Amino acid sequence: MATAPFNPKALVASAWxxxxxxxxxxISATVRLYTKELGFTLGSEEPHFASLFAGPKAASNIYFSLCREESEFRASSAMIALGAEQHEALYAGLLAKREQTQDGGLSESETFKIVQEIRNEEWGFRQFSIADGDGNQLTFFRFLEGSNGEELWGGGEHLH
Known part of the structure; x- marks a missing residue:
């Protein structure tokens, strides 16, 4: 029996x-920041690990591991696509939270910084970026034209 040639493209096409x-x-400060300030949902929290997610079927999921050795610490980054209206509302809300937290006495690990103000990019995204207290960066974006995922989660019905 002949074996089909190895085709990695066909195999990774099943990625979901x-x-x-x-x-x-x-980990505790990270969980507080991502759940209380950024709206993520806690999947699990252990002393050395946390899983946080947002979106339908936890579409935007981030795992965090505890790094005890400062010399081994490496900040990371990820991009998260949002619906157009939600993107704009999140940015406005984070701007307001930034104003509140500057006077709120929170520790640096419990706050976020807006490291890139909202702007349109030449590649067709409208985006802004924040960094958590560890320097991990999230870029929230939406497409300037075309789908912003509404068909996946039902449009504006999830707005609060």
Whole structure:
């Protein structure tokens, strides 16, 4: 019996999710920031690991592992696509939270910084970026033209 030639493209075409793996210097502070300030949902939390997610079927999932050795710490980054209206509302809300937290006495590990203000990019994205207290960066984007995922999660019905 002849074996089909190895075709990695056909095999990875079944991919349905990607999960970036970030490092954290303090898992509890990371969980508080991502759930309380950024709206993620906690999947699981252990002393050395956390899983946080957003979107339908946890489409945007990030794993965090505790890094105890400062010399081994490496910040990471990921991009998260949002619906057009939600993208704009999230940015406005984070701007307001930034104003509140500057006077709120939160520790640096419990806050975020907007490291790129919202702007349109020549490659067709409208995006902004934040960094958590460890320097991990999330870029939230939407397409300037075409689909912004509404067909996946039902459009604006999830707005609060």
């Amino acid at each position: 999710k990607i999960i970036p793996f970030f490092q954290s210097r303090n």
